[in-house]
Amino acid sequence: MKNYPHLKAVLSLFREDSGLDNEQVSHFLRQAVDKGNIDKSILKEEFKEALQDVTTDWKLIAEETKLLLDPSNYSSSEIADYVKEWLWEYVYPEMRPDTPFILELRDAVLELLEQNGNDWVDAYEMLQTLRLRPKFKELEYFQLWYVDFRANDIARKEIPDKDRLIGYIRIER
Amino acid sequence: MKSLALFLVLLFTGISGEDCPWGTACNQQWQRFKSATDEVNNPKGAEMTQAMNEKPSRIRTWKELDDMDADPNLKNDPDFVKNANDWDENLGIIEKNAGGNLDLKDANSGDKVGEIKNGNILPEVGKDYAPNLGAGTEIGTPQNGYQLVEQAGELRLKRVPDTKPYDKPYTRPDGTTGNLMSDIKPTNNAHVLERHGHDVTDDALRRRATQGIAPDGSTLGNPNNPIKPFSSKFGSSAKLEQAFKETMPGSSAWNDPSRRTQPNPTNFPERWEVRFELTDNTFFGKGIGRNDTNFTNLKKVVAKYEETSPGVFKIVTMFPEK
Numbered sequence: 298m299k300n301y302p303h304l305k306a307v308l309s310l311f312r313e314d315s316g317l318d319n320e321q322v323s324h325f326l327r328q329a330v331d332k333g334n335i336d337k338s339i340l341k342e343e344f345k346e347a348l349q350d351v352t353t354d355w356k357l358i359a360e361e362t363k364l365l366l367d368p369s370n371y372s373s374s375e376i377a378d379y380v381k382e383w384l385w386e387y388v389y390p391e392m393r394p395d396t397p398f399i400l401e402l403r404d405a406v407l408e409l410l411e412q413n414g415n416d417w418v419d420a421y422e423m424l425q426t427l428r429l430r431p432k433f434k435e436l437e438y439f440q441l442w443y444v445d446f447r448a449n450d451i452a453r454k455e456i457p458d459k460d461r462l463i464g465y466i467r468i469e470r
Numbered sequence: 471m472k473s474l475a476l477f478l479v480l481l482f483t484g485i486s487g488e489d490c491p492w493g494t495a496c497n498q499q500w501q502r503f504k505s506a507t508d509e510v511n512n513p514k515g516a517e518m519t520q521a522m523n524e525k526p527s528r529i530r531t532w533k534e535l536d537d538m539d540a541d542p543n544l545k546n547d548p549d550f551v552k553n554a555n556d557w558d559e560n561l562g563i564i565e566k567n568a569g570g571n572l573d574l575k576d577a578n579s580g581d582k583v584g585e586i587k588n589g590n591i592l593p594e595v596g597k598d599y600a601p602n603l604g605a606g607t608e609i610g611t612p613q614n615g616y617q618l619v620e621q622a623g624e625l626r627l628k629r630v631p632d633t634k635p636y637d638k639p640y641t642r643p644d645g646t647t648g649n650l651m652s653d654i655k656p657t658n659n660a661h662v663l664e665r666h667g668h669d670v671t672d673d674a675l676r677r678r679a680t681q682g683i684a685p686d687g688s689t690l691g692n693p694n695n696p697i698k699p700f701s702s703k704f705g706s707s708a709k710l711e712q713a714f715k716e717t718m719p720g721s722s723a724w725n726d727p728s729r730r731t732q733p734n735p736t737n738f739p740e741r742w743e744v745r746f747e748l749t750d751n752t753f754f755g756k757g758i759g760r761n762d763t764n765f766t767n768l769k770k771v772v773a774k775y776e777e778t779s780p781g782v783f784k785i786v787t788m789f790p791e792k
Contacts (some may be wrong), residue, residue, distance in 0.1 A: 306737035313697050316787050318688035325738055334737045382692055442694050
């Protein structure tokens with residue numbers, strides 16, 4: 298596995314126990330990029346490469362950067378999805394979906410949840426089902442967060458010790 | 471003895487007939503207030519009466535609180551009654567909830583804005599002050615460090631920490647003098663008091679540990695699923711001041727390379743962290759984790775600084791840690 302120094306540097310800023318908030322994290326990241334201490338184009342390359350390389354050990358990266366307090370609770374691919382949640386739109390701002398796409402996604406999620414009645418649905422299973430539709434074949438796990446769960450009466454059940462994931466969802470009745 | 475005290479209260483603190491004429495609903499409410507024995511037992515009784523003399527509609531507010539059997543510590547607290555009256559006259563509705571606590575609701579939307587529990591108000595998720603909506607209009611005065619604000623037609627609660635204990639001159643380790651408060655909050659990027667101040671309530675810490683929302687409404691990570699960190703506060707203003715002085719530029723900890731470190735000197739050379747631990751039998755404060763039932767007393771503190779220009783350090787945050 299490659300070292301990915303710029304990627305790791307940025308992830309170290311997102312550590313769970315930093316005591317910072319999103320505004321402060323953005324401030325330090327912006328400052329590092331402006332001063333040339335982090336090269337955004339290199340970050341983009343490292344991010345892309347790390348995601349494509351099947352040997353990337355995301356647990357190790359999470360340990361080294363202290364991104365998660367206890368990475369052992371997560372699988373490597375779950376951590377990769379969490380990293381995407383932080384970085385995807387920063388690295389690929391042009392890929393932020395537009396409102397019609399988000400509304401379509403919301404309707405599709407609600408439709409699938411309705412079909413499942415009161416049963417909890419694993420967000421990963423939901424993702425796989427949605428990806429079967431041409432419109433959502435490129436959908437990322439973290440993009441399910443675009444559906445405003447609260448506003449759409451979608452209840453969420455966390456997986457113990459894996460609170461960075463969506464977990465299970467169903468219609469709130 | 472009790473009737474003598476009641477007699478004296480009535481004698482010296484009665485509302486004038488002009489403010490609240492005999493036979494009106496206002497006067498009936500006032501009579502009820504006067505006849506309530508808790509008025510005599512309430513050490514703030516005279517202050518309450520003065521508050522009602524100043525603004526008779528506060529009697530109605532007191533009566534409403536009394537009717538809903540609100541916590542006597544709240545309904546007999548003149549500051550709370552004044553606030554409740556201001557809230558009531560400006561879009562706010564106070565109701566008792568199923569848990570026996572009071573809810574503050576927005577009359578326009580019907581949304582719950584906050585809950586008054588254990589004598590303290592705590593903002594509801596999504597009802598914290600939103601800086602992007604402008605300054606807004608303040609309603610009433612701060613209640614346990616939260617100010618009700620109307621922003622864009624909606625009620626929200628803004629964290630307004632108690633800064634009084636820090637508003638004083640002090641001498642820095644280098645011998646220069648300054649105002650302690652100005653150094654604790656040198657920029658808007660610093661949030662020591664807002665998130666870890668001595669007046670942060672236990673419920674606000676629990677909310678941060680279980681829901682990821684800091685006492686000032688800020689979050690880290692996805693706003694729909696914020697990180698739920700170990701959450702701590704200083705036990706008193708004296709302990710916060712001590713922690714600040716023990717870790718500030720020029721302090722022993724600051725000058726000790728084992729205690730002042732840079733988390734990533736290559737990519738973030740402006741970030742510095744200073745740590746200090748108490749060795750006596752005292753604690754800086756307490757904290758709670760997301761799965762904890764009880765608070766833990768904390769002896770350690772970390773202060774995080776930003777070197778804004780070479781040799782100029784400004785605090786970003788400081789909190790007791792495990």
